[in-house]
Amino acid sequence: MNLAKPCIDVGLYCREREAVMDFWQTSVGLGFEGLLKLGGGAQQWRHEMNGSILKLNHRLDPLPEAPPAGYDGLIVTDETVDEPVTMIDPEGNRVTLVQPGFEGIDQIAIEMAVSNVDEHRAFMRRVLGCQQVSERHMKWGETSFFLSTATVPARAQGAALAAPGFRYVTVQVWDVDVEHEAALRGGAAEGMAPTTLGETARISFIKDPDDNWIEISQRASLTGSLPA
Numbered sequence: 577m578n579l580a581k582p583c584i585d586v587g588l589y590c591r592e593r594e595a596v597m598d599f600w601q602t603s604v605g606l607g608f609e610g611l612l613k614l615g616g617g618a619q620q621w622r623h624e625m626n627g628s629i630l631k632l633n634h635r636l637d638p639l640p641e642a643p644p645a646g647y648d649g650l651i652v653t654d655e656t657v658d659e660p661v662t663m664i665d666p667e668g669n670r671v672t673l674v675q676p677g678f679e680g681i682d683q684i685a686i687e688m689a690v691s692n693v694d695e696h697r698a699f700m701r702r703v704l705g706c707q708q709v710s711e712r713h714m715k716w717g718e719t720s721f722f723l724s725t726a727t728v729p730a731r732a733q734g735a736a737l738a739a740p741g742f743r744y745v746t747v748q749v750w751d752v753d754v755e756h757e758a759a760l761r762g763g764a765a766e767g768m769a770p771t772t773l774g775e776t777a778r779i780s781f782i783k784d785p786d787d788n789w790i791e792i793s794q795r796a797s798l799t800g801s802l803p804a
């Protein structure tokens with residue numbers, strides 16, 4: 577993919593917005609970037625994360641109970657820690673702070689529980705254009721992904737998009753229509769066809785081999801005017 581930003585964003589749905597947001601701001605130290613109103617009583621509280629954005633999504637309608645997605649945890653580089661520090665937010669989401677360079681992590685890393693490491697690694701290379709660092713370490717731009725099958729038995733494929741926890745990642749590209757079509761040709765499943773959100777962004781969703789959601793975004797603030 578032709579990336580408009582080298583850092584991958586992470587989407588998190590929460591129920592108790594104030595408690596979760598306080599954790600990520602106070603305990604993790606993320607800076608609040610801004611509020612994006614999504615319509616229908618849904619809001620996205622955006623936080624800067626070493627070039628990536630943590631999207632804290634909250635909506636008025638109750639979130640359904642659903643199996644967790646494959647996005648198992650976050651690792652965030654932080655020069656103030658001397659050794660890895662693992663914390664759990666108020667809704668059970670795991671984050672670990674590490675020194676830059678720890679296990680080859682330059683920015684952030686996303687820990688993924690997958691059903692088949694070989695299949696997922698091939699998908700990330702072929703469809704997403706990721707680089708392989710080691711058997712389980714992939715890089716998409718500057719963002720690392722660590723693949724593991726350790727927690728898969730407790731999970732179910734076909735996880736819902738709008739449910740508690742880490743639910744999707746977002747890649748920023750120059751042309752969402754081109755990249756979406758190329759991903760489908762490469763073997764990705766379609767989650768949602770490209771659609772334009774006002775003057776903010778044009779987005780689509782694809783799914784990986786375990787049905788995890790991946791948002792492809794053409795954000796006007798990065799790429800300029802959007803297609804009509």
